[in-house]
Amino acid sequence: MYELRDTIVAVSSPPFGERAIVRISGQNTLGILQQIFDIPIAEGKKGGVIAGSVAVNTELRIDAQLYLFFAPHSYTGETLAEIHLYTNPSVTGALLEGLLSKGLRMAGPGEFTARAYLNGKIDLAQAEAVNEIIVSSNRFQLAAAEKLLSGRLAETTEKIRSALLDCLSLIEAGLDFSGEDIEFITRTEAVQRLSAIKSGLERLASGSITCESTLDLPAVGIAGAPNAGKSRLLNKLSGCERSIVSAHRKTTRDVLTSVLTLKHCRCVMFDCAGLIITAENILDELAQQAAVESLQNSSVVIFCVDVSKEDWSEDILIRQLITPQALFPVATKSDLLSEKSLANRIAELNKLFNAEFLPTSAEAGIGLEQLRDTIDKKLIEIALGDTKRGTRNETRETSLIALTARHKQAVSEAIENLGQAINELKAGNDEVTAMLLRAAFQNISDIEQQHVDEEILERIFSRFCIGK
Secondary structure, three states: OOOOOOOEEEEOOOOOOOEEEEEEEOOOHHHHHHHHEOOOOOOOOOOEEEEEEEEOOOOOEEEEEEEEEOOOOOOOOOOEEEEEEEOOHHHHHHHHHHHHHOOOEEOOEOHHHHHHHHOOOOOHHHHHHHHHHHHOOOHHHHHHHHHHHOOHHHHHHHHHHHHHHHHHHHHHHHHHOOOOOOOOOOHHHHHHHHHHHHHHHHHHHHHOEEHHHHOOOOEEEEEEOOOOOHHHHHHHHHOOOOOOOOOOOOOOOOOEEEEEEOOOOEEEEEEOOOOOOOOOOHHHHHHHHHHHHHHHOOOEEEEEEEOOOOOOHHHHHHHOOOOOOOEEEEEEOHHHOOHHHHHHHHHHHHHHHOOOOEEOEOOOOEOHHHHHHHHHHHHHHHHHOOOOOOOHHHHHHHHOOEEOHHHHHHHHHHHHHHHHHHHHHHOOOHHHHHHHHHHHHHHHHHHHOOOOOHHHHHHHHOOOOEOO
């Protein structure tokens, strides 16, 4: 897959930035630099930042800075150079073309990071973290990927592997000396240890940010009865006329989306058909089905109730149709009531729904900023895992570790093998228990694979961009 004897080159900066970065790595890096720079560059000198000029081609030379790192003290573990220059894409392209003509090879997707992994500079999970940092679209994904890059997942799995190996060795010692009157660990104690290990893996799986799932923005749905003010609220929050606003009921039939930018992240906010208790026709039934399904899959649901209505019995029944991960109730059309009447109505709603309603008005702009802040905070809580799953410290310890699909699969398989091992241990089948524990140990070891085939490497690094 990767030919490490080649010297590779790629542009590692965004295409339209002011500063271009051309990265070179490999055994012929110094030889190439000696050809294009106007300053002497020798193996014996220390690396660092060197100012000079670089020959773009035979006719053009421009000022540049050279960042030079000698092997093995570089990102890739090889002699690596970065040429930084302030120029336009045409000049950068000409420089790259000239370097390729000198025998360098264009780097493949993620090849710089792949060399870092293959040369033992980073482990496989850290290599995957590099790509997650690049593609992260909000601060939660970035924080999770940074923890992965720092080796937090390796630290966590190493503790689990150690505890698992200790318990396995005691069980196998009992098997080896089964003819002797020696008990290395009781079944009760072994079950307790393995249950604790399994719980730790379950916290890791459920409390972590899953990279693939967070590549898509979190969804925030707007729910409520027909004509509850949902469409107007979406338009005001998103700043564009995304939904049709009408006094007629059932104007919205489909699920309409808009991207909402908050203080700390972005989300996809959507408006769907108003929820109804009884469908009058097939169109109502299909719209209702789409609305409920979308709302059930949302991170947060804003539940709208028209505070100016006299009867909320329909809204009470509608509220029972949805069970989202997080729900925030708002009282819409609050501008239609006097201050005193609004306060009384809000108190009634709070008591009726056993929830704290936020008075809002899309028409008058009442409560919209507070609503945006509330959505932002709720998404923070969900992303950081500050739920009632366990203690706050336990949740925070694992919540910011990013898991790729590969990691998630390995953890899930380990949990399954541990669950079966515990059942077999309780049944007195120690040999089967030991076999399952070995399988679980291998599952966890697979996260930081030391011997990984080219197919897995290609699958991991193919998602990278060129130059990383």
